[in-house]
Amino acid sequence: MPDVRIKTLPPPHGGKLVERVVRDPEMARKLMQKCSAVYDIKPTLFKGNPVRNVYREIMSVCYGFFSPVEGSMTKADLESVLEKRRLTSGWVFPYPILFDISEEDFKKLGVGAGDWLLLRLKGEPFAILEIEEVYEIAPGEVAVRTFGTPEHNPEVVKVPFDQKHTGYNIYCSLNPIILAGKYTIINEPKIRPPFDRFWYPPKRSREEFEKRGWTTVIAHQTRNVPHTGHEALMKNAAYIGDIEPSHGIVVNAIVGAKRIGDFPDEAIVEGHEMVHLAGYIKPERHLVTFTLWDMRYGNPIESLIHAVIRQNMGISFHMFGRDHAALGEYYDIYATQILWSKGIPSFGFDAPPYAVEGGFYLRPQNIAEFWYCPKCLEFAYSANCNHKGIYSRYSGSFIRGLINEGVTPPPQIYRPEVYKVVVKWWQKFGYPFNNEKYLKEREERLEVDLPHMELPAHLKK
Incomplete structure (x- = not known):
């Protein structure tokens, strides 16, 4: 496999960047004429709360973040992903990407293989699903x-997954009928502020x-507002290992439904932006972006979708730390580093994901555990700090507890400028963290608006 240290951007995963977005209104109207029915996209709910909206997957597919995936997976691709973490084409891909509907809605639509389905979002035409196959799943x-x-x-799996795990609930809450086929966006959405200035799909x-x-x-x-530990991580990771050093540091925030207790996405992207606006990292070396994805909190499995996304964006290296993209104690805290260091055979990897057929050009930068040392007055690693007995590891729950109590975190934890961003969105929403109210309100506004587009006459019935 080619050496990614060659000074060129890595190729897209799968060899070709997917872009399935129609920008010509006349072409969009012609495509809508071929549709047999209209379906209004609905959120996936768990106990009444939105945990996923398939529109985010459609966006990420059609703008190339998930290349080489082009739509909702066939049954063969689903089985291959679940069994081997590979598409039937052989390319590594970790998660099912599915368009699911209820049995009742399926009967009302009256569609089947060979039909085209117009998907509507926020009352407007949005995308087309070219139905290739219809099949059933057992969500659990x-x-x-x-x-x-x-x-x-x-x-790496320590305890069985249950309803305390947000990602597990997403799949348990899917509808049983899957419509497989390619997506095409025919009414390009407008990204809403503040996300619009962070929208960098792979081509861009x-x-x-x-x-x-x-x-x-x-x-x-990231799924967090950056504390000074994140800042240190970015600065150090860009200058160690094989980076030589890295020309750029790209923050790619996951924007979508998340667990209750995480920060609002608006605060996350603007908080990271503030790191370079306030001069803590040079703006010319730092770029804040986001991907639409309802986070699964899958630790080593999640790291694979991150590799897909970031290699497609043109990124050559990826930081992986302790408890990467994790929730709870389901996985070994170093599961992701184990995967990217030697592989996890039971998940289909007898070698690291960059050393297998159909794997990645992107390379890992596995980060050793670090802490803030009150003696050194800086972030330290076990290899170079002699004060481990008095170190202070950052705890997300501790930080959230401070904020919930109205206590301003000290500058050793949050840059004052970054904390002002937290306060700004706290004042806007009336709460500092995701809760049921935030999840339901954001489902109404989403991250996009769509231009008005008339339905063809045959679909207005």
Whole structure:
């Protein structure tokens, strides 16, 4: 496999960047004429709360974040992903990407293989699904096989998944009927503020990297407002290992429905932006972006979708730390680093994901555990700090507890400028963290608006 240290951006995963967005209104009208029925996209609910909206997956597919995936998976692709973490084409892909509907809605639509279905979002035409196959799933089985079990994946899965895990609930809450086929966006959405200035789908991100002269780029995955530990992580990771150093640091925030207790997405993207606006990282080396995805909190499995997304964006290296993209104690805290260091055979990887057929050009930057040392007055690693007995590890729950009590975190935890961003959105929403109210309100507004587009006469019935 080619050496990614060659000074060129890595190729898209699968070899070709998917872009399935029609921008010509006349072409859009012609495509709508071929549709047999209209379906209004609905959120996936768990106990009445939105945990997923398939529109985000459609956006990420059609703008190339999930290349080479082009739509809702066939039954063969679903089985291949669950069994081997590979598409039937052989390319590594970790998660089921499915368009699910209820039996009742399926009967009302009256569609089948060969039909085209117009998908409507916020009352407007949005995308087309070219139905290739219709099949049924058992959502609970899909959920278990997606994340693994202690019996089948003993290397890294510690306890069975349950309803305390947000990602597991997403798959358990799917409808049983799957419509498989390619997506095409025919009414390009407008990204709403403040997300609009952070929208860098793969084609645009690659153009931006070339404009900036970046050929080696490292990704920082985030679902949090950045504390000073994240800042130290970005600064250090860009200068160690094989980076040589990295020309650019790209923050790619996951924007979508998340667990209750996480920060609002608006605060996350603007908080990371403030890191360079306030001068803590040079703006010419730092770019904040986002991907639409309802986070699954899948630790090693989630790291694979992150690799898909970031390699497609043109990113060559990725930071992976302790408990990467995790929730609870389901996985070993170093599961992602185990995967990217030597592989996890029970998940289909006898070698790291960059060393297998159909794997990645992107390379990992596994980060050693670090802490804030009150003696050194800086972030330290076990290899170079002699004060481990007095170190202070950052705790997200501790930080959230401070904020909930109205206590301003000290500058050793949050840059004052970043904390002002937290307060700004706290004042806007009336609460500092995701709660049921936020999840339901954001489902109404989403992250996009759509231009008005008339339905064809035959679909107005």
